Amino acid sequence: MRLVTERAIVGGIHPYTGQEAIAAGVCAALACDDILTSTHRGHGHVLAKGVDPARLLAELAGRSTGLNGGRGGSMHAADFTLGIYGANAIVGAAGAIATGALWALRRQGGDQVGVSFFGDGAVNEGALLEAFNLAALWRVPVLFVCENNGYATTMPVESAVAGSIPARAAAFGMPTFQVDGQDVELVYEVAERAVTLARTEVTPVFLECATYRFDAHHTFERLVRTDQRPAAELASARQRDPVRIAGDRLPAVDRAAIDDEVEAVLAAAVEFALNSPHPDPAGALDHLYASGLKPRLRDGRQR
Amino acid sequence: MTVLSYRKALNRALADELAADPSVFVLGEDVRAAATHVTAGLSGRFGDDRVIDAPLSEQAFTSFATGAAMAGLRPVLEFAIPSLLFLVFEQIVNHAHKFSLMTGGQTRVPVTYLFSGSGSRTGWAGQHSDQPYSLLAHVGVKTVVPATPADAYGLLRSAIADDDPVAVFAPAGVLSLHTDEDFAALAPVPLGSALVRRCGTDVTVVAVGHLVHEALAVAEELAGRVSVEVFDPRTLHPFDWDGLLESVRRTRRLVVLDDSNRSCGIGAEIVTSVVEQVRLLAAPRRVSRPDGAVLPFAQELDRVVQPDRALLVTAIDEVMEEQ
Numbered sequence: 001m002r003l004v005t006e007r008a009i010v011g012g013i014h015p016y017t018g019q020e021a022i023a024a025g026v027c028a029a030l031a032c033d034d035i036l037t038s039t040h041r042g043h044g045h046v047l048a049k050g051v052d053p054a055r056l057l058a059e060l061a062g063r064s065t066g067l068n069g070g071r072g073g074s075m076h077a078a079d080f081t082l083g084i085y086g087a088n089a090i091v092g093a094a095g096a097i098a099t100g101a102l103w104a105l106r107r108q109g110g111d112q113v114g115v116s117f118f119g120d121g122a123v124n125e126g127a128l129l130e131a132f133n134l135a136a137l138w139r140v141p142v143l144f145v146c147e148n149n150g151y152a153t154t155m156p157v158e159s160a161v162a163g164s165i166p167a168r169a170a171a172f173g174m175p176t177f178q179v180d181g182q183d184v185e186l187v188y189e190v191a192e193r194a195v196t197l198a199r200t201e202v203t204p205v206f207l208e209c210a211t212y213r214f215d216a217h218h219t220f221e222r223l224v225r226t227d228q229r230p231a232a233e234l235a236s237a238r239q240r241d242p243v244r245i246a247g248d249r250l251p252a253v254d255r256a257a258i259d260d261e262v263e264a265v266l267a268a269a270v271e272f273a274l275n276s277p278h279p280d281p282a283g284a285l286d287h288l289y290a291s292g293l294k295p296r297l298r299d300g301r302q303r
Numbered sequence: 304m305t306v307l308s309y310r311k312a313l314n315r316a317l318a319d320e321l322a323a324d325p326s327v328f329v330l331g332e333d334v335r336a337a338a339t340h341v342t343a344g345l346s347g348r349f350g351d352d353r354v355i356d357a358p359l360s361e362q363a364f365t366s367f368a369t370g371a372a373m374a375g376l377r378p379v380l381e382f383a384i385p386s387l388l389f390l391v392f393e394q395i396v397n398h399a400h401k402f403s404l405m406t407g408g409q410t411r412v413p414v415t416y417l418f419s420g421s422g423s424r425t426g427w428a429g430q431h432s433d434q435p436y437s438l439l440a441h442v443g444v445k446t447v448v449p450a451t452p453a454d455a456y457g458l459l460r461s462a463i464a465d466d467d468p469v470a471v472f473a474p475a476g477v478l479s480l481h482t483d484e485d486f487a488a489l490a491p492v493p494l495g496s497a498l499v500r501r502c503g504t505d506v507t508v509v510a511v512g513h514l515v516h517e518a519l520a521v522a523e524e525l526a527g528r529v530s531v532e533v534f535d536p537r538t539l540h541p542f543d544w545d546g547l548l549e550s551v552r553r554t555r556r557l558v559v560l561d562d563s564n565r566s567c568g569i570g571a572e573i574v575t576s577v578v579e580q581v582r583l584l585a586a587p588r589r590v591s592r593p594d595g596a597v598l599p600f601a602q603e604l605d606r607v608v609q610p611d612r613a614l615l616v617t618a619i620d621e622v623m624e625e626q
Binding site: 035066067068069070071072076078079080085086088090093095096097098099100101102103104105107108126127130131133134137285286287288289290291293295296300302 | 352357358360362363364365366367368369370371372373374375376393394397398402403404405406407408409410411412413443445465466467495541544576579580
């Protein structure tokens with residue numbers, strides 16, 4: 001957040017604070033080669049799946065050492081070596097991508113499962129509901145994880161979702177689970193059951209995690225002040241900080257050691273990111289085509 | 304020589320790619336029953352796990368294919384109706400097309416989108432008769448519009464083998480076309496390579512898709528009076544600009560025959576790109592659909608909205624008269 005304020009990260013980010021237990025708990029239940037798709041609020045998911053924090057921060061800062069070479073930024077972090085098929089900025093869009101990728105991997109002999117994260121806003125996207133249907137019809141073992149933080153940007157979930165969220169998944173014949181998303185141990189326990197079920201029964205599974213985001217939808221909202229959530233609601237939610245809940249269960253010595261380690265990793269990541277080179281503007285459209293096609297430039301000339 | 308129909312050429316290209324590469328599969332609505340005839344026999348020959356019927360969930364199965372492509376397969380999606388592009392524009396443009404760049408080259412999305420019957424199909428009215436190839440060329444998705452059975456075969460094979468998303472528009476106006484072909488000579492046609500269908504010296508007529516045949520007929524009709532060169536771009540993006548400039552530098556007159564709506568259609572790009580680089584003897588002309596056209600149902604209404612031979616003759620006469 002400080003790096004956004006200082007404009008070391010341009011464009012801002014969607015903070016994940018308040019929801020950390022979900023990424024940590026779900027990804028702990030995955031194997032290395034299991035796949036994942038994420039959202040515009042994706043930092044936690046990709047970190048929990050194992051990306052190098054320094055390269056993630058370099059990507060947020062638009063540096064050439066970033067995960068995507070500075071071509072994706074905050075909303076598109078990907079690392080295919082870790083099965084991360086990308087964070088995706090379009091709400092509800094990644095469910096079908098995860099389903100297709102996992103179907104293809106298993107068709108080629110793999111035994112992976114996959115996780116597709118999305119928020120409560122996504123359950124109103126038709127493309128996601130279509131993806132539930134395909135995954136269920138074709139028995140693709142995707143764990144669909146809905147992080148219900150109560151708001152789609154500013155829209156309260158109770159004003160947006162008719163019926164219940166798990167019932168939508170259940171309508172496609174998927175086993176569904178619900179869990180308190182602020183408690184990492186509960187999330188892990190349920191996610192492990194869900195992943196095991198997906199793997200052994202070869203079926204999609206749905207998991208709704210009740211959570212709350214501690215900051216506004218996007219750092220930009222600090223300027224435009226669209227975050228109208230009641231102060232009492234926010235204060236009450238902050239009482240259940242998932243990081244504190246997990247930390248309180250640790251012996252003080254271990255907790256301090258972990259805190260120190262995290263601080264050191266973050267400091268090293270900032271150091272790496274901010275000292276990394278900016279990308280060369282001459283390569284702005286590198287990778288536009290995987291085949292290497294070079295299109296005409298702004299003045300119509302071929303490069 | 305053996306007679307080859309355009310539909311059969313597409314079918315043969317699919318069969319040859321399915322046979323050559325186990326990572327290729329066909330996915331779409333009613334593809335096992337082959338509602339368009341383009342996938343006829345493929346399910347029986349290659350099995351239901353290579354030719355897969357999808358429920359009516361175009362958005363999901365389009366992104367499903369994107370995921371499958373990133374995971375190592377080469378999906379071919381068939382859309383029987385060109386306007387379905389509007390439904391999956393987001394999935395193609397905002398996802399499949401962008402992932403190579405946005406991931407910094409970590410992935411590739413080799414999906415082929417086959418539109419089996421684009422443009423007017425006579426009597427199918429507004430929602431089945433669009434010719435939306437310019438939209439994909441504009442956003443940068445590789446886009447081909449084969450005019451002949453041999454090109455349908457060759458461009459579809461190249462599309463499937465390409466490492467990027469490629470849209471193949473098979474105009475309804477040529478689906479039933481039959482030509483004599485030496486089957487042994489059928490081969491992949493590289494993307495981005497145009498073909499001069501008829502050599503001429505007075506005017507270059509760029510014609511897209513089924514309109515190539517209209518242009519050839521007009522060129523024959525005018526032979527002796529005007530020497531018309533018929534230029535078939537075959538691929539709209541990436542366009543063979545070098546090939547077109549070579550032609551126009553010789554003829555120094557240009558007419559474009561394009562089934563797009565006029566404003567922002569590919570014809571506009573063709574005219575602009577030429578006049579930016581070549582001083583022509585006469586102002587270029589475009590024959591297209593009207594601005595923002597919707598094809599009306601009744602046949603006589605449908606026809607007056609489409610480009611036709613009479614308009615092309617007039618356009619050619621105009622560029623020949625102007626000095």
